[in-house]
Amino acid sequence: MTAVTVVTADIGGFPAGMKAHPLVIERAAQVLKKEHGGLIVDSFVTRVGGRLACIFTHQDDPRIADLVDRVMVECRTLATGFGLVGHGEAGRADLSVESGEGVLVFLSSGAGGGAWSEVLARIFADPYTTPALVDDPLLHRGFAFTCSDGGVYPTPSGAYDLLQHIRGGASVVKVEGPEKTVATAGTGADPALLLGTGRGCPPVAGVLAAVAASGLMPVSLCDAVPVCTKAVCLGFGVHDGMLIGPADLFDDPAFTPR
Structure with missing residues (x-):
């Protein structure tokens, strides 16, 4: 198994937090590359609106937290030199995947905390959204x-309680299937979401459609300026710890408003 981690942070963008500075993105890439x-094992660094987004693969190691802190410190120091000051703390999500499987990295822009909670409920608990919940024996x-808040809700039996809990202000941070964890979500503003694509996970096309119907506007990475609540999806293959991609999956005519 390979651990995939995504870390996002409001380092400070221009103007007024719209886009992260390219030299800040470059600095994060340099620190991880070393x-x-x-x-x-491997890394990919980008920006989503004014937020820095670092995606990397590794084995379980307590020193990863120190590495994340080092990236944040160096990037914030550089951004401050440009007069850019962010307002949010770093958010993190981790998901383990088998070699040869894939992972979807969803990044949000202009979204509030818990932005993925009802989306995850639709993907993994609503058979009208995900017919594979009926047809696939494992799902x-x-x-x-x-x-x-630590609450755990099994579905389908606990679906109503889950929705009541989400609408009461709780956020979904992890979804576990019969064999493994299939999705993890970050916390705080503009949270990220990691979702597996292998055995025991819903079809990718259905997942993309569910996100597109959620109220988050699906956009390509270059269009993720936070003028409204937006979602980006980067799809990666994972092979021997290496990130294959990304594919900018919302950069598609199917998601263009008509």
Whole structure:
């Protein structure tokens, strides 16, 4: 298994937080690149609106937290030199995947905390959104949703309680299937979401459609300026720890408003 981590942070963008500075993105990429072949295996760094987004693969190691802190410190120091000051803390999500499988990295822009909670409920608990919940024997066994306050809700039996809990202000941070964790979501403003694409996970096309229908505007990475609530999806293959991609999956005419 390979651990995939996404870290996003409001380092400070221009003007008024619209876009992260390219030199800040470059600095984060440089810090992570130095750890290739050691603490981490591979990395990809980008921006979503005014937020820095770092995606990397690694094995479980407590030093990863120190690496994330180092990236944040160096990038904030550089951004401050340009007069850019962010207002949000870093958010993080981790998901383990098998070699040869894939992972969808959803990034949000202009979204509030818990932006993925009802989306995850639709993907993993609503058979009208995901027909594979009925047709696929493994998905048919249901999923367990863990919320930010520690509450755990098995579905389909606990679907109503889950929705009531989400609408009461709790956020879904993890979804577990019968064999493995299939999705994890970050916390705070503009949270990220990691969702597996292998065995026991819903079809990718259905997942994309569910996100597109959620109220988050699906856009390509270059269009993720936070003038309204937007979602970006970067799809990666994972092979021996290497990130294959990304594919900018919302950069498609199917998601262009008509």
